[in-house]
Amino acid sequence: MDAVNVAVRLRPLLPREPSDAVANWKLAGRSITCAKVPNASFTFDHVFDQTSTNSGVFEAIAKPIVQSTLAGFHGTIFAYGQTSSGKTHTMMGSNREPGIIHLALDEIFNIISECSHRLILT
Template identity: 50%
Template sequence: MTIYHVFDETCSNAKVYDLLTKDVIHAALDGFNGTAFAYGQTSSGKTLTMNGSPNDPGIIHRAVNHIFQKIQTITDREFLIRVSYMEIYNEEINDIFAVENQKLQIHESLERGIFVAGLKEEIVNNAEQVTKLLESGEVNRHFGETNMNTRSSRSHTIFRMVIESKGINTRSSGDYSSKGAIRVSVLNLADLAGSERIAKIGAGGVRLKEGKC
């Protein structure tokens, strides 16, 4: 395994984003699928890195802002952005945006590829809309106390952006006409549950079951 960067405890989310994630975002806007995820033991900073704080936004918020900023500069394509937010808890997939959508199933089709049936997708037009959705969804996540963290993420969460775009032409009359094929890419940003030895975190009962998700 090759390690490209090592960050200490003083490193900002901005630096992590610039060095590790920005190129993934650029590729997603160009039509390539991409994934960024935080993996490690409880209390190692995974959720802080992905979600951030008011003073230092995390990877998810920076990616969303970056995407909408870039879209504003691309004048020859029109974009449609859809977002969803899911949680994998005790081996079950739940919809964070719609709490009534529980125990969802994974399916595969020629048209959509691999997808989660019933997962709610929201069409968004700006970063502010996404921020509000994320804030409302956070209350639906599963947290629990361990020896290492009083508020530990007990599930894997995946924030998913589907970026759809089509080229446009501007005619001399000022009207727009579509051109070219539709380009679709998927960006997955995941915050994984803590990964560590059971004895170290004092897990048992429900916590032990959660660790198997």
């Protein structure tokens, strides 16, 4: 894994948003292109479309960071974007679809429970 990875996740449209709002944006592999702006193509390490789930994002992006952190490396997961872009949903999630924070904590405790050499204090 590189020192810094950049991922983008396109959120589904909200009911109040016009259905053609995403028509100008095209995803192709790791790139996003805007049809309204000539030569406006952006490439990222990972691109997740509107159908992606928090668990899918976690598996691809956050799980390796959590595992590396427990192996002794520093790791940071940073969500950045404009208001209503889906940061809170991705990081916190909901009761129905847990976010990256919840999934990361589950992963940490799963790894700890599988450590046969861990010290148990009584």
